[in-house]
Each structure stands twice: as structure tokens, then as C-alpha cells.
Amino acid sequence: MTAEVQPGPQPVTLTVDGRAVAVEPGTLVWDACEKAGVFVPVYCAHRKMEPVAVCRMCLVEIGTMPKLQPACATVVQEGMEVRTQTDRVRRFREGNMEFLLVNHPLDCPVCDRGGECDLQDFAQRYGPPRSRVPITGKVHFDKARALSDKITLDQERCILCWRCVRYCDEITGDRSIVLQERAVHTVIDTFEGRPLTGEFQGNLPEVCPVGALTHTAYRFRARPWDLQRTVSICPGCSYGCTLGVDSRDDEVVRFVSQDNPEVDDSWLCDRGRYSFPELNRSDRIRAAELRLEGPLRQVPALEATAAAARALALVVEQSGPGAVAVLGTPAMTNEEAFALQWLARGVIGTPHLDHQLAEWPGLDPVEFRLAVADLERCDTVLVLGERPELATPVLSLRLYKAERKRGREVRRVAADPDPAELARTVRDRQLVGVVAHEGDRDAALRVAAALAPVNREVRRLTLTEGMNGRGCKDLGLLPDLGPGYVAAPAAGMGGRAILGAAAAGRLRALVVVGPNPELEADPAFEAACQRVALLVGVTTVPGVLSRHAHALIPGRTAVEKAGTVTSSEGRVQPVRVALQPRFGTPPPELRLLVEIGRELGGRWTGEPRATPTFAAIEAALPAYRGTRGGLRAAWPQWERPA
Amino acid sequence: MFRELIGGLRITMRNMLSKPVTIQYPEEQRPVPPRARGRHILHRYDNGLEKCIGCELCAGACPVGCIYVLAAANDPAHPVSPGERYAARYEINLVRCIYCGYCAEACPTEAITLGPRLDLADYKRERLVATKEDLLESWPGFRPTAAAPGRPDPAPRSELAAPSPTAPVARSATDTA
Numbered sequence: 130m131t132a133e134v135q136p137g138p139q140p141v142t143l144t145v146d147g148r149a150v151a152v153e154p155g156t157l158v159w160d161a162c163e164k165a166g167v168f169v170p171v172y173c174a175h176r177k178m179e180p181v182a183v184c185r186m187c188l189v190e191i192g193t194m195p196k197l198q199p200a201c202a203t204v205v206q207e208g209m210e211v212r213t214q215t216d217r218v219r220r221f222r223e224g225n226m227e228f229l230l231v232n233h234p235l236d237c238p239v240c241d242r243g244g245e246c247d248l249q250d251f252a253q254r255y256g257p258p259r260s261r262v263p264i265t266g267k268v269h270f271d272k273a274r275a276l277s278d279k280i281t282l283d284q285e286r287c288i289l290c291w292r293c294v295r296y297c298d299e300i301t302g303d304r305s306i307v308l309q310e311r312a313v314h315t316v317i318d319t320f321e322g323r324p325l326t327g328e329f330q331g332n333l334p335e336v337c338p339v340g341a342l343t344h345t346a347y348r349f350r351a352r353p354w355d356l357q358r359t360v361s362i363c364p365g366c367s368y369g370c371t372l373g374v375d376s377r378d379d380e381v382v383r384f385v386s387q388d389n390p391e392v393d394d395s396w397l398c399d400r401g402r403y404s405f406p407e408l409n410r411s412d413r414i415r416a417a418e419l420r421l422e423g424p425l426r427q428v429p430a431l432e433a434t435a436a437a438a439r440a441l442a443l444v445v446e447q448s449g450p451g452a453v454a455v456l457g458t459p460a461m462t463n464e465e466a467f468a469l470q471w472l473a474r475g476v477i478g479t480p481h482l483d484h485q486l487a488e489w490p491g492l493d494p495v496e497f498r499l500a501v502a503d504l505e506r507c508d509t510v511l512v513l514g515e516r517p518e519l520a521t522p523v524l525s526l527r528l529y530k531a532e533r534k535r536g537r538e539v540r541r542v543a544a545d546p547d548p549a550e551l552a553r554t555v556r557d558r559q560l561v562g563v564v565a566h567e568g569d570r571d572a573a574l575r576v577a578a579a580l581a582p583v584n585r586e587v588r589r590l591t592l593t594e595g596m597n598g599r600g601c602k603d604l605g606l607l608p609d610l611g612p613g614y615v616a617a618p619a620a621g622m623g624g625r626a627i628l629g630a631a632a633a634g635r636l637r638a639l640v641v642v643g644p645n646p647e648l649e650a651d652p653a654f655e656a657a658c659q660r661v662a663l664l665v666g667v668t669t670v671p672g673v674l675s676r677h678a679h680a681l682i683p684g685r686t687a688v689e690k691a692g693t694v695t696s697s698e699g700r701v702q703p704v705r706v707a708l709q710p711r712f713g714t715p716p717p718e719l720r721l722l723v724e725i726g727r728e729l730g731g732r733w734t735g736e737p738r739a740t741p742t743f744a745a746i747e748a749a750l751p752a753y754r755g756t757r758g759g760l761r762a763a764w765p766q767w768e769r770p771a
Numbered sequence: 772m773f774r775e776l777i778g779g780l781r782i783t784m785r786n787m788l789s790k791p792v793t794i795q796y797p798e799e800q801r802p803v804p805p806r807a808r809g810r811h812i813l814h815r816y817d818n819g820l821e822k823c824i825g826c827e828l829c830a831g832a833c834p835v836g837c838i839y840v841l842a843a844a845n846d847p848a849h850p851v852s853p854g855e856r857y858a859a860r861y862e863i864n865l866v867r868c869i870y871c872g873y874c875a876e877a878c879p880t881e882a883i884t885l886g887p888r889l890d891l892a893d894y895k896r897e898r899l900v901a902t903k904e905d906l907l908e909s910w911p912g913f914r915p916t917a918a919a920p921g922r923p924d925p926a927p928r929s930e931l932a933a934p935s936p937t938a939p940v941a942r943s944a945t946d947t948a
């Protein structure tokens with residue numbers, strides 16, 4: 130049923146179980162109940178999807194209406210009287226639970242959802258004490274059916290809430306899951322039985338309120354009471370989705386999404402969600418190795434930093450600081466990037482510093498002006514090529530939401546479109562968003578320049594590679610710019626040029642902080658590693674760097690250290706320690722970098738820990754002030770006319 | 772005064788002539804009451820499949836958290852237990868356990884029960900963390916009897932050979948047979 134919604138902010142007042150609440154017009158009774166502090170059980174309703182009212186679990190009594198009404202689909206009206214605790218409601222809930230369990234296999238003990246299942250919880254809270262239906266003679270369907278390599282479906286456990294179907298329809302738009310057959314034979318299946326192929330399958334087990342859709346990677350791995358959850362940031366890309374790291378026995382067993390409406394809107398992509406096995410690698414580097422001052426030997430990490438510093442000092446003394454180059458990684462935290470910048474420019478005194486191979490001269494925070502949540506507010510969004518959505522997959526869901534739920538125009542154009550042509554077709558608009566991968570920043574600049582005169586405002590969002598590619602740029606891990614995009618005292622060589630110079634013998638020492646997959650995959654890196662006289666490597670992942678480093682110093686993985694990372698849109702978010710250090714865990718990179726710097730005579734005030742280091746960043750970079758809890762840094766450059 | 776003395780000596784005399792309560796433990800053992808809660812046993816079905824399905828409900832119910840279960844998926848060709856799931860690892864810390872029996876209460880398949888074994892001393896702490904192999908009934912043909920009074924334990928498993936013959940603590944469930 131629908132209600133007359135008065136325009137304007139006039140709130141609607143109603144009572145829920147006698148408690149008065151005032152809500153905005155158009156609110157659903159379910160939300161009003163929550164606001165009144167009354168819990169209403171739901172299965173089919175989902176905060177991110179349209180109501181369908183198929184499960185009938187949320188039925189409540191409203192005023193004098195003769196029948197019970199679904200709270201998840203009824204809009205509030207002035208003076209409504211909602212009752213959720215009457216005998217009639219209780220009887221209906223009991224009946225509903227009994228129906229839901231008629232053909233349910235009741236195999237909670239082997240079900241992955243057991244312990245965190247709405248069907249278990251509500252059956253216990255609202256169900257009848259015993260069932261009148263015998264356990265034999267149930268209708269059986271397929272168990273443990275692989276819908277893809279990621280998702281396993283148990284058709285018997287499904288309660289037909291349609292959430293998965295609506296997810297594929299409303300959220301991803303790929304319509305890959307459908308309902309089949311009729312009546313008691315109704316089951317969930319993929320469209321025409323084809324395997325699922327989407328990039329967002331991992332959200333399905335989370336929207337499913339029961340144990341029907343489950344993660345194949347988490348199958349039988351743990352129970353909720355085994356798990357320790359730490360809220361952190363996804364290491365998969367620079368979009369900055371919030372996630373829960375669930376660990377058991379010092380291993381990450383799954384990543385779960387956490388709703389951050391400004392960024393991920395409670396969804397994760399499969400690349401990020403299923404990236405956790407990388408963090409459990411048994412061959413991760415734990416021991417420091419020295420190939421300096423004699424044959425290879427294993428030493429404690431802090432002995433290796435001291436030896437590396439001595440060797441670096443020797444190179445600087447013999448050939449000057451310009452013979453040293455420093456390469457970071459977009460996977461490092463802001464604090465580590467800040468320390469590395471200090472080490473390179475402040476202590477060693479070399480201008481050759483970068484965090485990736487490609488060079489972007491003259492970067493400007495204006496390129497990152499547009500917030501991802503504001504994509505829903507742009508009248509037109511131009512997406513340049515495929516690379517933005519390949520780099521940060523969850524962006525696709527935000528674009529689909531802008532298109533489908535907000536009615537915005539989302540145009541996917543070529544990676545290097547004709548700006549004049551675009552200016553002709555996109556016109557008289559209020560706000561235009563231009564979304565591009567950092568590799569296409571020149572094209573995005575041209576498009577923005579062409580559109581600016583005919584639009585109220587053009588804002589750009591540039592998507593960076595790596596978890597913290599944006600933070601590394603903000604903090605000056607760039608050959609030409611220092612922290613805050615101010616020109617560095619002396620411009621040095623960028624990533625690609627450093628490798629070339631090292632391979633040609635023009636550099637004597639290389640300090641590389643990893644893991645940096647881009648470097649590892651590049652043949653020029655191996656050539657450079659072989660040529661330089663001194664290679665200092667800090668990394669967790671074995672590869673080219675660990676094979677060649679003269680001083681190999683082990684670091685910590687993304688779930689073992691604390692700090693902050695900055696997403697592409699400039700949101701500074703905390704990463705937390707999910708796996709507590711135990712015997713044999715190396716010291717955090719921040720400490721290692723500071724130790725090398727101190728050994729070389731540099732001055733680092735305060736302790737080399739994340740919190741005091743962030744305070745130092747705030748002092749050096751006013752845009753970062755007070756952003757640590759997940760706020761976007763606001764840049765003075767934004768106010769400048771484009 | 773004499774009367775008290777005689778009374779006391781009578782008690783002494785009576786006890787001197789009665790059968791002693793002391794038994795020659797461990798060669799001799801007292802009968803264990805049928806419902807005593809001793810060391811756990813993991814049971815099997817008649818066809819040899821393990822009853823335990825690795826559901827971890829025992830671990831969840833255990834008030835001291837001394838049970839560790841790591842489940843895995845059954846290979847349909849060679850199942851360990853009926854159904855999809857089995858316990859790949861199953862460990863109980865017998866020193867931490869308070870023998871409350873909640874685990875047996877929680878188990879949906881009656882896979883775990885507390886058996887009659889009460890002599891759990893050992894020379895090595897690590898050996899008091901019982902593994903699945905230690906707890907599982909052997910098969911085929913094994914049936915646990917109730918208490919086995921008055922009989923010494925059979926020889927301990929060779930790899931766990933007890934350091935002295937006076938401490939014959941074998942840790943396989945077979946030793947209750």
C-alpha cells in the first residue's frame with residue numbers, strides 16, 4: 130500500500146508499541162520501528178534493495194487495518210499505530226517459521242552459516258517450540274552445487290527471499306540468478322544453468338539470510354565463535370572499501386564487507402574479497418638476509434638495517450647522494466611513505482625517488498576532486514575507457530546505482546575521446562564527472578578543459594593503482610613533488626628512469642621497499658638489480674627483489690601493521706592490526722625505515738609508530754589535519770579556478 | 772578411664788582384622804561407576820564411519836574452550852563421516868577440561884561421550900592434549916565395554932611408550948577394551 134507523501138520536511142509522527150516517533154515522510158514502517166528501538170524480524174527486506182514483501186516475516190498490526198501488514202513495504206502515515214508484540218503477530222510469526230522450516234533440511238551442524246544464521250535465530254526467538262511436520266518426507270533439492278568456482282549453493286536451505294535475485298537485478302544488473310519452477314518445487318538457480326561469471330559474486334553469501342549461498346573458499350573453515358574480526362581497509366585496490374578481517378589461528382579465513390555508504394555501499398568485489406590467501410602465504414619472508422660483508426647469513430632484522438645503513442653511507446661518501454635511488458610501493462601506508470620520503474630526501478639527500486614506474490609530471494589534487502559518492506549527484510558521468518573499472522571494480526556498482534536508482538547519465542567513452550565531440554553532446558548540464566585511470570590523465574585533462582566552458586562545473590576522479598597509490602602521491606613519493614604537491618628542491622628521476630640508469634651503471638645503490646608487483650613483473654627491474662653495487666630490499670613476498678637484495682629486510686603484510694591509507698578520492702582511512710605479532714614476526718616497515726635513517730644520522734623525532742607519525746604528517750601537510758578517522762582531505766588547490 | 776581405653780582398643784582390633792581398603796593401584800583398579808565422566812571417546816557407526824561431522828558445537832559449548840576442531844569437506848569416494856563435512860583435526864586439552872560433559876550434551880550426532888577412563892596422569896604435558904587418533908574408537912570390531920575394573924591397562928602404544936612401567940598410561944581408546 131502506498132501513502133500520500135507530503136512534500137517538504139514536515140515529519141510524520143506515529144507510535145510503535147506505544148512509543149511515539151517522528152520520521153521523514155516516505156519512511157518504511159520497518160525503519161520507523163528501528164528508530165523507535167523495536168526490532169522487527171525480516172528476511173526479504175534489505176537496506177540496499179527495494180522491498181518485495183515476499184517472506185511475510187515482518188508482519189505487524191497497524192491501526193484498525195483488518196489484516197497484518199508487512200513492515201518492510203508499508204510507508205508510514207501520520208498518526209499510525211503500529212503494534213509488533215500482540216498475540217496475533219506472535220501467532221503469525223510462529224506459523225510463518227513453521228512454514229519456512231517445512232522443507233528445510235535442518236542441517237545446521239554441517240552448514241557454514243550455523244552460528245550467524247537468521248533462520249536459526251528467528252526460529253529460536255519466534256518459532257513454535259516443536260514442529261508438527263515430520264523430519265522425513267521433505268522435498269529435497271541439490272546440495273553443495275557449485276554455481277562458479279567461488280559460490281556454492283544448497284538449494285534445500287533456501288527460503289526463497291529473492292534477495293540474491295534482486296541483488297543480481299538491482300545492484301550488479303547482470304541478472305544471473307533466477308527463480309525456477311513453481312510452488313513447492315521453486316528453487317534458485319543461475320540463468321539457464323550457466324556458471325556465474327560476475328566480479329561481485331562474493332556479496333551473494335552476505336545478502337543471503339540463511340546458509341543457501343556460501344563461499345567455496347570459506348567452506349567448513351571456521352565457526353563464528355572461532356573468529357576474531359578486525360575492521361580494516363581492503364588491500365585490493367585504491368578504492369578503499371572497508372572490510373572485516375576474520376582470522377582464526379593466525380590466518381585470515383575470510384574478508385567480510387562492512388557498510389561504508391560513502392565508499393563501498395556495503396559491497397566488495399571478488400578480487401579484493403578473495404585476495405586473503407596471499408596474506409597467509411607460507412613462504413612469506415621472515416628472516417633478514419645479508420650478502421654484505423661476507424657470505425650470505427641470516428641475521429635479526431635490526432642488524433640488517435644497521436648493515437644496510439653502513440653500506441649506504443659508504444656509497445654516499447664515495448659517489449655522492451645522487452648515486453642512490455629510492456623506490457617505494459603503492460602498497461605502503463602513509464606513515465611508511467612519509468618515512469621513506471624523509472629517508473630519501475632528508476637523510477640520504479637523493480632526488481631520485483618514486484613509488485611506481487610510470488611518471489606523472491605536475492600532478493595536482495584537482496585531478497582527484499570528485500568523491501565517489503558524488504557520482505550519484507553528477508548529472509552526467511563520463512568514464513574514460515575500461516581501465517577505471519578494471520582498477521577499482523566496486524566503482525561499477527556505484528555507477529550502476531547512479532544510473533538505475535538516481536537516473537543519472539553514465540557514458541562510457543573511449544579512453545582518449547575527442548573532446549570537441551564530447552563538448553557538443555554533453556551540454557547545459559549542472560555537474561559533469563570525468564572518471565579516468567591515472568594512465569589516461571592527459572586525456573581526462575583535455576576532456577575536462579573542453580567541457581568546463583559549457584558546464585557549471587566539471588569534476589575529475591582519477592583512479593590510482595595499488596592500495597595507497599594516492600597517499601604515496603600526497604606524501605611526495607614522486608621525483609618532482611614533495612609532500613602536498615609542492616615542487617621538490619631538486620627534481621630527480623622517476624621509476625622507469627631509475628631502472629634505466631641503474632641498469633646502465635649510472636646508479637650505485639638502490640633502496641626498494643616492496644612488495645611491488647609492478648616492479649617484480651618488469652624485466653628492467655631484474656637488470657637493474659643485477660647491476661647495482663648495493664641493493665637494499667624491504668619486502669614480505671619472495672621474488673626478484675628478495676633474490677637479489679644484498680640486504681634483505683623482512684616487513685609486515687597488510688593485516689599485520691597499523692597505519693593509514695588514502696583512497697583514490699582522497700579519503701584517509703585506518704588499517705588495523707588483524708594478525709597480532711607473535712614470535713618471529715618482523716618489526717613494522719615504519720620502524721625499519723626510521724632505523725636506517727637514524728643509523729645514517731637522520732633526526733626523527735618521536736617514536737616510529739603509526740600514531741605519532743600521523744601527527745607529524747598532519748603538521749607537514751595541513752590538508753591531512755583531522756582526517757584520520759576516514760575523512761577526505763580537502764585541498765587548498767580545489768579552490769583555485771581550473 | 773579403663774572403659775575408654777578398652778573402647779578405643781576395640782576399634783583398633785576391629786580394623787586390624789577387617790579387609791583393607793587399600794588396593795594395589797595401578798595393577799588393581801576400582802570399579803568405575805557406570806556414568807562417571809572420564810576421558811572422552813569419539814565414536815563410530817557400525818560401518819566404521821566416524822560419527823563426528825566436525826560441526827564444532829562441542830567446541831562452542833565447552834565452558835573452558837579446551838576443544839579444537841578443524842573441519843574439512845568429505846571426499847565422496849572415501850568419506851570419513853556420513854555427509855559433507857568431517858573433523859580433519861580434533862583435539863581436547865585434557866588438563867584444562869573440567870569433565871562437565873557439555874560437549875557430549877551439545878553433540879548432534881552423539882559422536883562424543885565421556886568414557887570411564889579416569890587415570891589421566893602423564894609425564895609429558897603435550898601428551899595430555901588428546902588428538903583425534905587418541906580419542907577415536909578403533910575399527911573394525913571395537914566396542915567399548917563399560918568400566919573394566921581390576922584389570923591393568925594393556926601395553927601403551929609404542930610411540931608413546933611410558934617412561935616407567937608403573938605409569939602405564941596409554942592414550943588410545945582401545946585401552947579401555
Ligand code: SF4
Pocket residue numbers: 286287288289290291292293294317336337338339341342
Ligand atoms: S538463495 Fe538465499 S538469498 Fe537467494 S532466495 Fe534463497 S535464501 Fe534468499
Ligand code: SF4
Pocket residue numbers: 233235236237238240241242243244246247248249286339340341
Ligand atoms: S541456513 Fe541457517 S538454519 Fe539452515 S542449515 Fe544453515 S545455519 Fe541452519
Ligand code: SF4
Pocket residue numbers: 829832833834835836837838863867868869870871872873874875
Ligand atoms: S567435558 Fe566440559 S570442559 Fe571438558 S571438553 Fe567437554 S565441554 Fe569442555
Ligand code: SF4
Pocket residue numbers: 238822823824825826827828829830840858874877878879880881882883
Ligand atoms: S564431536 Fe559432535 S559436536 Fe563436536 S564436532 Fe563432532 S559432531 Fe560436532
Ligand code: FES
Pocket residue numbers: 170171172173174181182183184185186187188199200201202
Ligand atoms: S521482510 Fe517484510 S515481507 Fe519479507
